[in-house]
Amino acid sequence: PNGKVDRNVLPVPEYGRLGSAAEFVAPRNPSEVNIATIWAEILEIEQVSIDDNFFDLGGESFKAIRVVRQIGEGVSVMDLFKYPTIRELADYLVQDQPKQSGLLHKLTRDVPTETETLSLVCIPFGGASAIVFRPLAEALPDSYALYSVQIPGHDFACRDEPLQPMPHVAQQCADEIIRDISGPIVLYGHCVGGGMAAEIGRLLEAANVDLRGIFMGGTFPSPRLPGKLFEWLSRGRRRRSGRATFDFLRMLGGFSEGFDPEEQAFMLEGLRHDAQEVEDYYTKAYADSNRVKLKAPIFSIVGEMDRVAEFYEERYQEWGFFSKSVALTTIPYAGHYFLKHQVNELAQIIDDKLCHELTAVAETAVLPHHTVPASTDVPNVRTNLKTFFAVAFGQLVSMIGTNLTTFALSVWVLGETGQVSAFALVNVFGRLPAILLAPIAGAVADRYDRRLVMIGSDLLAICATVAVALLYWTDSLQTWHLYITAAIGSIANTFQEPAYTAAITQLVPKRYLGHANGIVQFSSATGRMLALFLGGVLVVTVGLQSVFLIDFITFIIAILTLVFIRFPNTLFRMQEEPFMKEIVRGWDYIIKRQGLVAMIIFFAIVNFFLSIVTVLSMPLILAFESPAVLGVTSALLGVGMLVGGVVMGFWGGTKRRIKGMIGFVGVSGVVSIIMGLQPSVAYVAIGFFGLGATGALVDAHWRTLIQTKVGLELQGRV
Incomplete structure (x- = not known):
């Protein structure tokens, strides 16, 4: 009833021999008897024919590792993948020849030399071993010899092998290709394997090797922002918990529920490296x-449904920095791991490209699989980091000014009226327009010039600020005036936010988009904390008039940065469906799943009571302390959120997300009680910090729950 599979009532999969008894071929010698005994024990079947395929009998990578360990020295996991029957493996083991010790492993069957016309060298995705290309090797025509790269430190059967720098591994691969492979070479790199493919290609061309092309699967160049600060922040990611990475990869189809925990941790460490x-x-x-x-x-080559390859229609041109000719092909309905799930389509694309396009990369003929014609030069999209930082700085300054005024006016309302209800109504009018106008604002950001939308939003907000300032300076300001100006400010922010979000994707080169979004989120959180801290100090020291003036100046800075900057005409995130259709589809998905319905009810109740705490916290502090103390203690809410986010990043959260979500909601209730125990700044400070930290932890747990349980195409709607 909840839309999930009950694994306890599923029948146990029956692996084993599918043929008749006449097809059974018994082991013929001690070596085959030994291997057959090991297979039968690990696969939990009664008998094994020497011609049975290990993987057809239910074998997989982890069982392959156990088999290799029991057989002993002289055999590797790659050997089992290349010789998957007892007959083949036993014959290989008794051959008096040196075992392969290099990085390149040939996965295709040996055929006459004249039949093989191309050698395809494949680099696996992050943390994976060479065996991931076995399905592709079987799907390719006989004219291809597929060599898979076994990156050091990625074989779970050899866990003591150290990880090595990528340039060193690329050089070793290039040396082996030059030494051991003759004829034309083609490279394939999937996900982060694309970086090594690019470097191997550079080394091969420097050695005058006949390199016919490089296929990049589900990947684009991904540098970090320049500078020592971003290098230091990037290094910190290596120390983060692998739990979030595992959840993300599982969402993309990279891991299954039954994955061995030890092998999972091993692969995640390799992926981070x-x-x-x-x-x-x-x-x-x-x-x-x-x-x-x-x-x-x-x-x-990208999957149309791959969220990792977002903006692929534009981003594929980034490969123009590395090659004189680039082209794009998409696989319909495919996700990130089409290497596993759409391997036949991938093999056909590779064969089509190599047969039809190698001699005419810029050919504009329409080819299968939604091919985009190749280009010889990357178009000048005029995105640059300086423009982004200029706009981001202007918006940050404006946001600080707005929060200063909001804080100061909240203090003024409480001081003038002494009524919590009046203060609460200002909050209501400041939030209600955002709820009502959000779908319209999203549509406006999709269809109109986002720079003009942002300028218009800033002008509307500055009009509200000027109106309040004039009323205050003429001693005419009343509480109901703030209801109107709060609503106007909310409308301005509602239209400004989606326009700014879309603008980021236009201003920043797409290879830096993740970093840019992180900078904006961090600066926004820090800016709000700074505004609360300064607001309390400024209200006491310079008064409300100066706060209005500061807010006005920050608006002017934001508008000037937008007036003198032109946004590039590049791709940005658009609303995919009409708002009501999104709501209907999302709600239809939810009501069929009792767990999601329960979560909605749970958070409706939780947010109702936490909102009471939020509204009452400011009057509570002002009842026994100054606005300056209020600003400092309120800023601790943001500090707690940052700390909670960092803790979640390094810890990874509880194994069962629902327990972590409910547990930290309970903790937030405890810190709310602490906040109201007695009129003490220390108690209030603990409460604010605790609410921020638990809020971040609850948010991270439920978001991960949604991301891993709901399909990518419905996550936003749900």
């Missing part, structure tokens, strides 16, 4: 103004 190495590589590449472009074309 790979991601850091590739980020370093791209950052250094973009800093090298003398970098020579590849002669070989780069073909970008």
